[in-house]
Amino acid sequence: MYDYIIIGSGIVGTNIARELSKYKAKILVLEKENDVANHQTVANSAIIHSGHDPKENTLKAKLCVEGNRLYETMEKELHIPLLKTGAFVIAHDESEEKVLDELYERALINGVTQIGFYSRDEALKLEPNLNDTITKVLSLPSTKVTYPWEVAFACLENAIINGATFQKNSEVTRITKTGDHFEVEVNHQDIIGTKSVISASGIFSDQIAAMVEKDVAYRIKPRKGEYFVLDRKIKGFVDHVLYPLPTAKGKGVLIIPQVHGNILLGPTSTFQEEKELLSNTRDGMQQIRDDVSHLAKNVPFNMVIRNFAGLRASSTYDDFFIQESKEIKNFFHVAGIDSPGLTAAPAIARYLVEEVLKDHHLEKKPDFNPIREKRDAFYHLDETTQQALIKENPYFGNLICKCEKITEAEIMEAIHGPLGNDTIKGIKKRARAGSGLCQGGYCEGLILRIIARETNQPVNKINYYALDTPILGPETKVKK
Template sequence: MYDYVIVGGGVVGSFIAHALSHYEGKTLLLEKERTLAQVQTTHNSALVHPELMMPPEKGELKARLGKEGNAMYQELAAQLDVPVNRNGALLVARSGEEMVQLKKMVNDAREQGTAEVDVLSSDEVREIEPNLKASIAGAVKLSAAMSADTSMLTGKIAERATKNGAQINTGEEVTAINFENGVFSISTSSGSEYQSRFLINAAGTANERIAEMVENEVPYKIEPQRGEYIVLDSSAKDFIQHIIYPLPTKKSKGVLMIPQPDGTIRLGPTSVEQSSIDSASVTEEGEKEIRAEIDRLVDNPPYDRISHGYAGIRSSINQEDFYIKPSHEVEAFIHVAGIDSPGVTAAPAIAKYVVEEVIAELEPLRRKENNLLETEIL
């Protein structure tokens, strides 16, 4: 019998396993793939967003946990020895009209207490990023933004979780869940069955499917969004140094340029609704959209150095904010749903929230006296 079973071995599920590994009780993480972080975690922007790009109007939890997560990553990256690109970001205005919008965004941020909102002139921006278009009217420099190797990050967190006593079983797709007499019986594709007092649903795009195995009425609906990217190989690493954000819209943060720790540059993503939660493909239309948007940011982008493209599915739901709550029907079943952007950024803070503000409200938690591996910031 386990005390806590987590469904989903992406960056969020792995951080939750790590957080629980510091407390008394048996923790198990189940991941359907053969290795961790093979779906949403590695098919995204690999980006730790700065506070300005996570305003409260996008969701109170997204803003709060995104801000906390960014602060945690500043120390976590060094603690875990995970490759990161720390050059920061530029949020650029591509015209005089956009500059007016950018200044309003800055004023709103200052009123909300965001400190890092210094505006750069067109000349100042192009001095540090000479390949930006001459029409760029100005920008805000965001030093807290970074990109990271999210696959390695997830692996390092999972490794520490197991050394602290958590168990991680891969290749275990959940096929059925029964709840009776306060115990979840969880059946998997391998024919295994696990029992647990708590069940934490961090299954990403499969959140709704897992929830339907427990609840009669799932309180959200998955609305998957496909994000496509093209990648410039490391020979293009000197083309830009900073993450480049266009001015965001109500729909998305737009198409970005994201230098990676390995020297590659990710261009994307698009944002397209789709019905499938199981697969996403790169399309000709998606690449055209990315190129068109990048052409509005820089001169002569080195498309001759494209190495590959990829696509991922965001686990968006029919609500703006993250949905992190116990079930209304079965209290020990905990939803960690709607973890789209800024999910990677918020992941360590989401884990802390699940443990300290959700589970701890349901029953007292007792921290282990001696952890084999303690990650200080968590």
């Protein structure tokens, strides 16, 4: 019998697992996909927002500001990538400058301490590619960017070394309360017992809640955000995250430097009914082009290497919904976690455990180990270390992804390492192989064969991403 089953291994579920693993409790994380962080956590802007934008006195505001600070601690303990870019919110005339003043006041109420203004000339000195039409900017130095799924991996790995268990390919299909515990049905067959259930199931959280409650207090309204990705050769085009003024639809379309040197342009904001539809649209792509051109001049659209879209788990409740079910004791909602959920995730986990689960009187583990060892990409190492590694393991000498300079040894580590994976996208998420200019055009076939070899599977069984997404069909010619 588990003490806690956490449904979902996005940034929120994995942070909750890590936070709970500081206490004496038996924890299981269930994930329906074949990998950690396959939904919102893999398709977002990667910004650790300062907290200037959420409405005052909301959980979003409080947990965003606290989460921003906690990322600095996670950087030290888990060695997650964190690029301290700072951010500018941009005004173009006097009426927009008034909105900057309002944002400044809101940021102070929310608890943002690092904040200030730059005149047009000061801002242009710092960011020469800003549009010449700007008149003033609000500066938010505590804004940073991260590599979101790497943070989820780091939190879950750390939770596991501290005793938590992870089960992927495990879709929760029914939840029944029997006496003082729950029976959680997985994949329509296995039953797992637990004293409490924590739903961190993102866009599907209203469906999970409906498994136990008659009246679910919110409904998820998926909100799509589309993006362009620029090649990392463009690094330095802007150094700060650039925001327009926020609107009722959100923070707007931004220009966002990324930790590995790429730049993101996006996201758009469009409500839709479907929970899985992630296609890009002509309107979305056009909107990005139009909107970012107000922020910067000479935007290098010729450097686009791919586009993608993510779905925010926005809800009819006007804030994060983090509370115990009013109908079923020990069922906990962590729902409506749209932006700034990536930023807030470590603070959400702490709030849940320290405030919402207060009555559980959890006892701290004296031997909790907060550290996840540092891992450097091979190409970041100095030549002597590289040569020593190649001598020890010749697979380090075989470059597989030429754009991102990823070796065969690193791909093997991504397959067999902690939270290893056997899909093309899983390897891309872990080793960055296929993330460069050619987007896997050169290396995907090689990676496919390495996965097949290392996992003893036929090549046509290797999935691209989710379950049942093989790249190759059955053989059409049989060798005699």
